[in-house]
Amino acid sequence: xxxxxxxxxxxxxxxxxxxxxxxxxxxxxxxxxxxxxxxxxxxxxxxxxxxxxxxxxxxxxxxxxxxxxxxxxxxxxxxxxxxxxxxxxxxxxxxxxxxxxxxxxxxxxxxxxxxxxxxxxxxxxxxxxxxxxxxxxxxxxxxxxxxxxxxxxxxxxxxxxxxxxxxxxxxxxxxxxxxxxxxxxxxxxxxxxxxxxxxxxxxxxxxxxxxxxxxxxxxxxxxxxxxxxxxxxxxxxxxxxxxxxxxxxxxxxxxxxxxxxxxxxxxxxxxxxxxxxxxxxxxxxxxxxxxxxxxxxxxxxxxxxxxxxxxxxxxxxxxxxxxxxxxxxxxxxx
Amino acid sequence: xxxxxxxxxxxxxxxxxxxxxxxxxxxxxxxxxxxxxxxxxxxxxxxxxxxxxxxxxxxxxxxxxxxxxxxxxxxxxxxxxxxxxxxxxxxxxxxxxxxxxxxxxxxxxxxxxxxxxxxxxxxxxxxxxxxxxxxxxxxxxxxxxxxxxxxxxxxxxxxxxxxxxxxxxxxxxxxxxxxxxxxxxxxxxxxxxxxxxxxxxxxxxxxxxxxxxxxxxxxxxxxxxxxxxxxxxxxxxxxxxxxxxxxxxxxxxxxxxxxxxxxxxxxxxxxxxxxxxxxxxxxxxxxxxxxxxxxxxxxxxxxxxxxxxxxx
Numbered sequence: 001x002x003x004x005x006x007x008x009x010x011x012x013x014x015x016x017x018x019x020x021x022x023x024x025x026x027x028x029x030x031x032x033x034x035x036x037x038x039x040x041x042x043x044x045x046x047x048x049x050x051x052x053x054x055x056x057x058x059x060x061x062x063x064x065x066x067x068x069x070x071x072x073x074x075x076x077x078x079x080x081x082x083x084x085x086x087x088x089x090x091x092x093x094x095x096x097x098x099x100x101x102x103x104x105x106x107x108x109x110x111x112x113x114x115x116x117x118x119x120x121x122x123x124x125x126x127x128x129x130x131x132x133x134x135x136x137x138x139x140x141x142x143x144x145x146x147x148x149x150x151x152x153x154x155x156x157x158x159x160x161x162x163x164x165x166x167x168x169x170x171x172x173x174x175x176x177x178x179x180x181x182x183x184x185x186x187x188x189x190x191x192x193x194x195x196x197x198x199x200x201x202x203x204x205x206x207x208x209x210x211x212x213x214x215x216x217x218x219x220x221x222x223x224x225x226x227x228x229x230x231x232x233x234x235x236x237x238x239x240x241x242x243x244x245x246x247x248x249x250x251x252x253x254x255x256x257x258x259x260x261x262x263x264x265x266x267x268x269x270x271x272x273x274x275x276x277x278x279x280x281x282x283x284x285x286x287x288x289x290x291x292x293x294x295x296x297x298x299x300x301x302x303x304x305x306x307x308x309x310x311x312x313x314x315x316x317x318x319x320x321x322x323x324x325x326x327x328x329x330x331x332x333x334x
Numbered sequence: 335x336x337x338x339x340x341x342x343x344x345x346x347x348x349x350x351x352x353x354x355x356x357x358x359x360x361x362x363x364x365x366x367x368x369x370x371x372x373x374x375x376x377x378x379x380x381x382x383x384x385x386x387x388x389x390x391x392x393x394x395x396x397x398x399x400x401x402x403x404x405x406x407x408x409x410x411x412x413x414x415x416x417x418x419x420x421x422x423x424x425x426x427x428x429x430x431x432x433x434x435x436x437x438x439x440x441x442x443x444x445x446x447x448x449x450x451x452x453x454x455x456x457x458x459x460x461x462x463x464x465x466x467x468x469x470x471x472x473x474x475x476x477x478x479x480x481x482x483x484x485x486x487x488x489x490x491x492x493x494x495x496x497x498x499x500x501x502x503x504x505x506x507x508x509x510x511x512x513x514x515x516x517x518x519x520x521x522x523x524x525x526x527x528x529x530x531x532x533x534x535x536x537x538x539x540x541x542x543x544x545x546x547x548x549x550x551x552x553x554x555x556x557x558x559x560x561x562x563x564x565x566x567x568x569x570x571x572x573x574x575x576x577x578x579x580x581x582x583x584x585x586x587x588x589x590x591x592x593x594x595x596x597x598x599x600x601x602x603x604x605x606x607x608x609x610x611x612x613x614x615x616x617x618x619x620x621x622x623x624x625x626x627x628x629x630x631x632x633x634x635x636x637x638x639x640x641x642x643x644x645x646x
Contacts, residue, residue, distance in 0.1 A: 055535075060538055
C-alpha cells in the first residue's frame with residue numbers, strides 16, 4: 001500500500017475544566033491514517049471526540065483550556081504538525097490541509113462578500129492580486145456549482161441560502177487545491193436534498209482534484225455512500241476501523257452494531273427507531289475498563305475491569321472489544 | 335457684512351439642507367437607513383453637522399472678515415448684532431461671525447482628529463487585549479483602569495503646564511491620547527465574543543496570521559458600536575477643548591476656537607452677552623447634533639443582528 005498522507009498517532013487532546021471538576025479527555029489516544037485520494041469517514045455520536053480530533057489536526061483547539069498532550073503525533077508529509085513553528089503551520093493551513101466547517105451560517109464573516117472570503121486563502125498563500133483573486137473566486141464558485149457565479153461573487157453571506165453558503169465554504173477550502181480536506185459534518189446543518197447535492201459535489205471535486213477527504217459525521221448513511229474506510233469513535237477513542245463494506249457487513253464492536261441498528265431503513269418496516277440506551281458519558285469521567293461497557297448488551301466482568309486494546313479481526317478490520325477474542329459470548333447477551 | 339457673505343451663508347444653509355435631504359433619500363432604500371431617520375432629530379442633527387462642516391471648509395468664502403482683524407478699535411468694540419455684523423463684534427472689535435466661522439474649523443477639526451487618534455488607540459489596544467487575552471489582556475486593561483481613574487482635565491492641565499506652549503497638533507494628540515480608555519474597553523468586550531465565532535476559526539484554518547484576523551475579520555465587525563461611540567465622543571472632545579481653551583490652556587489666541595471665544599467674552603458677559611452667547615450656542619448646537627446623530631446611529635445599527643436573522 002502507498003504511504004499515508006496523514007498519520008495520526010496516539011493523539012490526546014485534553015481540556016482543563018473550570019472549578020477543578022477535572023480534565024476532560026476529549027480525545028484520548030486516537031490513531032489513524034489517511035491515504036492519498038481516499039475518503040475516510042470518522043463516525044460517532046456527539047461527544048465522542050470527532051470534532052476535537054479534526055480541529056487538533058490543524059491545531060485549532062482553543063488553548064487554554066485545551067491542549068494536545070506531549071507524545072501525540074500528527075505526521076503530514078514527514079513532518080510532525082504538532083511541533084511546527086506557527087509560521088510553518090500557517091503555510092500548511094488552508095494550503096495543504098483545508099477544512100470545511102459544520103455551520104455554514106456562522107463560519108462565514110458577515111461583513112465581507114463571499115468572493116473576498118473565497119479569495120482569502122489564495123491571497124494569503126499565493127500572493128494573488130485583488131483582481132486575480134476575484135477571477136479565481138469566480139472560477140471556484142463555478143467549480144462548486146454555484147448559479148450565476150459572476151454575480152454571486154459580490155454577494156454577502158446573508159444573501160445566500162444554507163446550501164449555497166456550504167458551497168462557498170467548500171470553495172474557500174479548495175481555492176489552493178489542498179491535498180487533504182477535513183470536512184466536519186459538512187451536511188448536518190442542511191436539509192436532506194441539499195445534503196445529497198453537497199456530498200455529490202465533494203465526490204466530484206475529489207475525483208477532479210485528487211485530494212484525500214476526512215469526512216466527519218454522525219450519520220452512517222452519509223458514510224455508506226461516500227467513504228472508502230471508516231473509523232468509529234466512542235468516548236475519545238477509536239473503537240473500530242474497517243473498510244466501509246466490511247464495516248457494514250460485519251460490525252465487530254457492539255457500539256457500531258448499535259449505530260447500524262439505529263439507522264432507519266426503508267426496506268424493513270419498523271414502528272419504533274432503535275437507539276443505544278444511555279448516552280456518551282462526560283469526558284471528565286470515562287468509565288473504567290471498556291468505556292462502552294455501561295451501555296453494552298454483551299458486557300461481562302472482564303469488560304468492567306480491563307480496557308481492551310484495538311484487536312485485529314482480520315482483513316484490515318480492528319475493533320476495541322473483547323468479543324473479538326471471545327466471539328462465543330456474542331450469541332448469549334447478558 | 336456684505337452681500338457676498340450673506341449669499342455665502344445662504345449657500346451654506348442650502349448645501350446643508352440638500353446634503354441632509356440627499357442622505358435621507360439614500361437611507362430610505364435600506365432598513366437601517368430608515369431606522370436611522372425614524373428619529374425626528376436625526377435629520378436635524380445631520381443638517382446642523384452638514385451646515386457647520388460646510389461653513390468650516392468654506393470659511394474664507396463665508397467669513398466676511400479676517401477672524402483676527404481688529405476692524406475699528408474705537409467705533410466697533412462690543413457692538414451688538416447688526417446687518418453688517420450679524421453676531422456683533424467683540425472686545426477687540428473683531429467680527430464675531432467671522433471668528434465663529436474660523437473657530438468651527440479649529441473646534442470641529444480638533445474634535446474629529448482627536449477622536450480619530452482615540453479610536454485608533456482604543457481599537458488597537460482593545461483588539462490586542464481581547465484577541466490575545468492572558469498577560470496581554472491583564473497588562474493592557476490594568477493600564478486602562480489607571481487611565482480611567484485619573485481625572486482627564488487634571489491630566490490635560492498638567493500636560494499644558496509642563497509644555498508651556500501647546501501647539502494645535504500637540505493639543506489634538508493629548509486629547510486623543512487621554513480619550514481612548516472607554517473605547518478600548520468597548521472594543522475588547524466585542525472582540526472577546528467575536529474571537530469565539532466560527533468564522534474566526536475558519537480564518538485560522540485558512541492560514542491567516544493574527545494581524546490579518548484582527549484587522550480583516552474581527553475589527554470590521556466592531557465598526558458599528560465604534561461608529562456610535564465616535565459620534566458621541568466627538569462632542570465630548572469638543573466640550574473638553576472648550577473647557578481647556580476657556581481655562582486659557584487650550585487653543586491659544588488669537589487663533590479662534592469656540593472655547594477661547596467664550597473665554598474672551600466672559601469678562602463682559604453682562605455688557606456684551608453676544609460675545610459668549612453665540613460661540614456657546616454653536617458648541618451646544620453641534621454637541622446636541624452629534625448626540626442626536628449618535629443615538630440614531632445606535633438605534634439603526636443595534637437592530638442589525640435581529641434583522642440579519644430575519645433575512646436568513
